[in-house]
Amino acid sequence: MKNVVFIGSAALSLIVAVGLAACGADEAGSDFGGYSEPPGESSGGNVAPPPAPPPSEGTDAGTDAAAPFACDGLDKDSPVILYLSADDSNSMGSPVQIRELLNKGITPSASLVRTYEFLNYYRIQYPAPPTGELSILPHLGETKVAGELDLQLGVRSYDAVKPRRPVTITFVLDTSGSMGGEPIERERATITAIAQSLAEGDIVNAVTWNTSNNIVLSGHKVTGPNDPQVLAMAASIEASGGTDLSTGLAVGYQLAGQHYGTGRLNRVILISDGGANVGVTDEDLIGLQSEDADKEGIYLVGVGAGPGENYNDLLMDTVTDKGRGAYVYLDNPAEATRMFVDRFDETMEVAARGVQVEITLPWYMRMFKFYGEEYSTNPEEVEPQHLAPSDAMIFNQVIKACDPSVVDPNDSITVVARWKTPLTYLDREVKVTMTLADLLAAPKPQLAKGKAIVAYAEALKNPSKEAFQSALTLIEEAKAGASDPELDEIAALIAKHPVHLQP
Incomplete structure (x- = not known):
């Protein structure tokens, strides 16, 4: 049995319909996001002491809270080493869907609540490290239970560098009949917000899809923010017909490949209510294009247009996870400005690739409650995640000693973050070691806000x-x-x- 706990939506059983080869050459340019010319899960939480089998698919649960944990049999010479994942740091769909439902007086389903996305969406402020670096900020606090400690890790990227590198945006726009009304308005608002954030020389492609598809922009170089042709395209889209997501994605990725730019940020923006009902979605196509084998991939940013209880969250969560990009949800048109103007770099850019976080705890500690996506004693079982600039991965958990009497304040916790630079694939690492006493004595305002956010998300589940x-x-x-x-x-x-x- 693999020693890993998965927390999040289950992958859909999707049919492979199209196989497209990744295109482009080795990435070049600045490693720090700025552009240079190329040279050629109630406080009950997810109780999950390792080793443990994965929970049932589609759940956000761990193992039994009453699982025995005694000091007898533990090796005092063997510290506990765990590897953590918080999902892509800018997947933020869950809390906004919940907000929409609550504002409509609807009780949200527990299955919609992904606690780590609440930690992504609501900002917990950590100081930024120097350009090109990551920083680790651990915070530790005592709970009301002897031997239990609240532990929160913030892995913070450097702030976005200006001017940013050029972008190639490929819109894949759902214009099916179910998009009529609020969803199409939110879709238009997304295009308009992204247009506001574009600069001269950025490239925009767009394909609309329902039961057929129509290329409406191909290789269009924008004149600057609020390019008239992009805004006209946004105003012209209408809802009608069925929903053939597979074909729309295939054409979108073909366009993105044709206009792939070395030294550019290449993104496919899928906007939909998630109601695909004709054809098949092609998970492997998305995964192929987001692979990091020999070049920066064409990552997929998913924008859920709702509305409310009729929205298909599972579909959009799955395809954006496979596409290794942000997953956002719009509960109103103004949210598009928040995500694609105010937080454009967080939603679109990459500061650190394949971030893997390792934590070493004293021999007598275990992971008692975990509010991330997954953790494991085996690093190969936890998929590294990208981190955007001006952003932080937040890991909130409760650790527990086998016996409060064995806790030594002079024992230490070590956290290591490993990653690759975004364009040149250089291996980097940052490491922090602090004693329990020093951690408990240090100021920790970020921990207080993290606990409040987690308590809200967990209360929504029960x-x-x-x-x-x-x-x-x-x-x-x-x-x-x-x-x-x-x-x-x-x-x-x-x-x-x-x-x-x-x-």
């Missing part, structure tokens, strides 16, 4: 007035009398949950 009240208490503790619009938003959403409203 809603009760007590769970929501606990989350509200942690929100107030994290704010510490200061203003935090994100935590205020979460508190307002809790107030709208049907369970919280019950007398």
Whole structure:
């Protein structure tokens, strides 16, 4: 049995319909995101002490909380070494879908809640390292249970470098009948927001798809922000017909390949309500184009256009995971500006490729509750993830000692992050070692906000007035009398949950 705990949506059983070879040459240019010319998961959480089998597909659960854990039989000379994954750091669809449902008075399904995406979406501020570097900021706090410790790791990238490198954007636009009304407005808003973020010389391609497909832009060089032709294309799209996602993706990737640029950021932007009902989706096609074998891939950014309870989250979550890009959801047109203007670099760019995080704990500790996507004692079982500039991977978990009496404050925790530079594939590493005493004594405002966000997400899985009240208490503790619009938003959403409203 593989010693890995998977947390997140199950992969769909998808049929391979198209095989396209990856195209392009070795990547060149700046390693730091700026451009240079090329030379030629309630606090109950995911209880998962290793070793453990993976949970059932589609769940966000670990193993039994009551699993025995005693010091007898543990090797005092063997520290606990684990490898962690938080999913792509800019997958953020889950909390926005939840927000839309709560604003409509609908109780969200627990299956929609991916706690690590809440940690991605709501910003926890960590100081940026120098350009080209990553930093690790561990925070440790005591819980109310002896021998249990809250542990949060922030792996922070450097801030986005300006000017950024040129981009080639290929829109794959769902214009099927189900996109009528709110979804098509959100789709138009996405194109308009991205147009606002483009610069002279960027390239835009676009294909619309329903039961057929239509190339509406191919190799169009924009004149600058708000290019008239791109804006006209956004205004002209209409909803009609069925949904043949497979063919639309195939044509989109063909266009992206034809206009692939060495030294450019190459992205396919799939915008859909996820309601594919004609043809097949081609997971292998997406995976092939996002491979990192000998060049930067053509990564897929998925934009969920909703609306609400009719939206197919599983489809969009699966294809964007395979495409190794961001997964965002729009609950209103203004969200497009937030994601593709205010957070354009976070959503589109790559600062560090294939980030793998390793943590070494004292021999008497185990992972008790884990709120990331997956962890394992075997590094090959945890897929490395890309990290965007101006962004952080947040790992929030609870670790537990086999006996509180064996905890030594002088023992240490070591965290290592390994990655490759985005364009030249150089191996890099950063390492931090701190004693338990030093970690417990250090200021930790980021941990307080992380705990509040996690408590909110976990309460959504098992809603009760007590769970929501606990989350509200942690929100107030994290704010510490200061203003935090994100935590205020979460508190307002809790107030709208049907369970919280019950007398």
